[in-house]
Amino acid sequence: MDKRHFAVIVAGGVGTRMGTDIPKQFINLEGKPLLLRTLEVFLNLAFPVEIIIALPVAYMVRWKETCTAAGLEGTHQIVAGGITRFHSVKNALSFVPKGVLVAVHDGVRPFVHSELIESLYSKASECGSAIPVVKPVDSMRVLMSDGKSQPANREEFVFVQTPQVFDSEILLKAYEQPYSQAFTDDASVVESAGCQISLVEGDPINIKITRQEDLLIAKAILSVF
Numbered sequence: 001m002d003k004r005h006f007a008v009i010v011a012g013g014v015g016t017r018m019g020t021d022i023p024k025q026f027i028n029l030e031g032k033p034l035l036l037r038t039l040e041v042f043l044n045l046a047f048p049v050e051i052i053i054a055l056p057v058a059y060m061v062r063w064k065e066t067c068t069a070a071g072l073e074g075t076h077q078i079v080a081g082g083i084t085r086f087h088s089v090k091n092a093l094s095f096v097p098k099g100v101l102v103a104v105h106d107g108v109r110p111f112v113h114s115e116l117i118e119s120l121y122s123k124a125s126e127c128g129s130a131i132p133v134v135k136p137v138d139s140m141r142v143l144m145s146d147g148k149s150q151p152a153n154r155e156e157f158v159f160v161q162t163p164q165v166f167d168s169e170i171l172l173k174a175y176e177q178p179y180s181q182a183f184t185d186d187a188s189v190v191e192s193a194g195c196q197i198s199l200v201e202g203d204p205i206n207i208k209i210t211r212q213e214d215l216l217i218a219k220a221i222l223s224v225f
Contacts, residue, residue, distance in 0.1 A: 002047075003099065003100050003101050003125060004050065004097075004099075004100040004101070005045075005047060005048065005049045005050065005100065005101050005102075005103075005121055006049065006050045006051075006052065006096050006100050006101065006102040006103070006168065007042050007049045007050070007051045007052070007102070007103045007104075007105060007163065008052050008053075008054065008089055008092040008093065008096070008102060008103070008104045008105070009038060009039065009042070009051060009052070009053045009054070009076075009105050009106075009107050010054050010081075010085055010088050010089060010092075010104065010105065010106055010107055011023075011025040011035050011038075011053055011054060011055055011081070011107030011108070012054040012055055012056055012080070012081015012082060012085070012087075012088035012091075013025075013056070013081065013085070013088075014056055022059075023056060023059065024108055024209060024210060025107040025108050026059065026062065026063075026066075027209075027215070029110070029209075029215065029218055029219070029222070030219065030222055033066060034107065034108050034110050034209060035053070035063070035107045035108070035110075036066060036067075036070060036072075037110035038105065038106075038107050038108070038109060038110045038112070039051065039053070039072065039076065040072075041110070041112055041113075041114060041117070042105075042117070043072070043075055044114060045114050045117060045118060046114070046118055047118075049103075050077075051075065051076035051077070052076065052077045052078075052079055052092040052095055052096070053076055053077070053078050053079070053092075053107070054078075054079050054080070054081040054082070054088035054091055054092045055078055055079070055080070055081055056080075056081050057080050057081070060078060060080075063078065064078075077095060079091045079092050079094075079095065084179065084183075085183075085185075086175075086179050086183045086189065087179065089104055089175065089186065090175045093168075093171065093172055093175055096168050096171075096172065097168065098168055098169050098172060099168065099169065100167075100168045101121050101124050101125060101165060101166070101167060101168065102165070102166055102167075102168045102171055103117065103120065103121065103162075103163035103164070103165040104162060104163060104164050104165075104166075104171075104186045105162045105163035105164075106162045106208055108208055108209045108210065109161070109162060109206055109207065109208050109209070110209070110218075111205050111206055111207060111218070111221055111225070112161075112162075112163065112203070112206045113203060113205070113206070116132065116202070116203050116206065117163055119200070120132060120163060120164075120165040120200065121165055123165070123198060123200055124165035124166055124167060124198075125167075127198040128166065128167045128170050128195070128198070129164070129165065129166045129167070129170065129187070129190060129195070129196075129197045129198050130164070130165045130166075130198055130200050131160060131164050131187045131197050131198065131199050131200065132160075132161040132162070132163070132164070132199075132200055132201070132202030132203070132206070133158035133159060133160050133161065133199050133200070133201070133202050134158065134159050134161065134201070134202045134203070134204050135154070135155075135157075135158055135159075136154045136157055136158070136159060137154075138154070139151070139154065140152040140153075140154045140157060158199070159202075160185060160187065161202040161203070161206050161208075162185070162186075162208075164185060164186045164187055166186065166190065170190060170193075170195050171186065171189075171190065173193060174186075174189045174190045174192070174193035174195065175189060176193075177189065177192060177193060180192065205221060205225075207221075
């Protein structure tokens, strides 16, 4: 019997890098909030996904009104975001049972393709985890403690994306750990718990929108796709 599919969409932050008066996940991109675009991708997969969204408490009413207007009321569960990404995910995982597959995705990555998500679930069902990565194309340098820098071999590095998909037993156990500043994503939490992760090829279009210039790129992507 196939495992149930869950998705945690992390949108609990109120980051300031965008320089706007609302959290970036609520910024309109060509008539739709970024978070709404992200939600719609998961609602249109080839199989049903039980979705949990971590939101700032102060914006829950606004989000419910947005979903009602879009006809998406009741399509997902809402939980309170935490003081860090780690705590937001942990809050959401309290509603995820053992024995399922769970994806954790950034709410401000609205261009993730359904084919990638579906392939990640498939890989995680085989290996226990699936982490999408892309190779850098620019030259890279390592910053030294004395203020100098030196060239780095870019073949030794990858950029990590979401959704990161796991067997829920692995992820639930990993999130029993105390919070550490070293936890930058779910893969780092899982590795800290002693589990290995499986890397798969991501998608360069699957950008995370965090700065004003990212919105310009996002509009260009929409004009093509």
